Amino acid sequence: MENKEIKDNKTSENGDKKKVVLSGIRATGNLHLGNYYGALSKFVRMQDDYDCRYFVADLHALTTHPDPKMLHENVKDILAEYLAAGLDPDKNTIYVQSDVPEISEMYLLMNMHVGIGELMRTASFKDKARKALGIHSEGDEIEKEIIGNQTNQRVNAGLLTYPTLMAVDILIHHADLVPVGKDQEQHLELTRRFARRFNSFYKTPYFSEPFNFNFGGEAVKVPGLDGSGKMGKSEGNCIYLIDDEKTLRKKVMRAVTDEGPKEPDSPVSEPIKNLFTLMELVSEPSTLEHFKNAYADCSIRYGDLKKQLAEDILKTTLPIRERILDIRNNDEYISKVVRQGAEKARETAAKTLADVREIMGIRKFY
C-alpha cells in the first residue's frame, strides 16, 4: 500500500489501534510520593505506547464536601502536577471530569442498573460511611445505622454511588486498561460487573471489560515516614512533590526509626524497612546496598541514612516542584491544555452517551 496513514496518538507505529488507558486522581490536595510512584510515574511511562486519557476527578471530590473556594485550586494543583511530572498534553488527553457533562448524564443512566446493596457492601463506602457517622467499630451494624439515623449526620448518596461514577469514567472511553492502586481494585471489579450487566440486560456486547495495569509487577506500596503503613494524606506521613527543600529535609530527618541493631544480622524492624523501601525507589542500588550492609554489621547511623535519603528524594522531587510552580503561574497554558483535553474527551464521551441513550430506548421527537 502506497498511501501512508496519518499518524496520531491513537495509532501505533505499525498502524494498529492503540489500547485505551484511562485513569484519574481525585482533586483533594497535593500529590505525594505515594501518588507519584503508585500512579503518576506509570501514567508517564504509558504515554507513548497507549492512547491515554488522564483526568482530574473533581466530581468525585465533591463526595467529601471540599470547601468551594479550595476545590478549583485543588484541580489546578493536580493539573500542574500531571504536567510537571511529564505528561505531554499533545500525546495524552488531559481533562477535568466536570468539563465533560456527558459523564454526569451517563452516571444517571448507569445508576438504573446498579444495586444499592452492592454499593453498600463496597469497602471504601463502608469506611467513609463509618467516618461520616462517627462509628469506630468494624461491625455490620452500619446498614442499620444508615437507615435508622435520625441525627443530622448523614451519608450522602454521592458517596454511595461513587463506584457508578467511576465506572462511567472508565466505560465512557471504552478503556482497556486502568492503572490504579490495589485500593481501587474493588471499584474496577464493579465496573466490569456493570459492563457485563448492561450488555446482558440489553442483549448487546456494547462494553468490554477494563483491567488494572501494573507493568506486570506488583503494585508498589510507598511507605510513610511514621514507621508503619503506607503514605497517605489522612495519615499525615507524606512527602509532597511540592515540598520545598527545607520542609522535605526536616520531614525525612524526623522519620520514625528504632534503637538500632544490637547484634550483627538482626532482623530489620518495620520503620527501617520503610526507609529502605523509600531508598529503593529514589537511590542508586549501591547506596541502598551500603546502608543495608551497615545495618547488618551494626555500623549504621540513622542520621546518615536519612541525610542520604533526603538528598536522593530531592533529586526526583525538586525539578518537578520547580515545574509545578512555573505551570501554576501560567493560567493561559493550563486553560489551553484543559480546553483541548475536554474537546478530545467529549468526542468519545458524546459518541458513547449517544449509543447508550439509543440502547436504553431514549429517542428524541425532534
Ligand code: TRP
Ligand atoms: N477512585 C479513584 C481514587 O480515589 C479516582 C478515580 C475516579 C479513578 N474515577 C476513576 C481512577 C477512573 C481510575 C479510573 O484514586
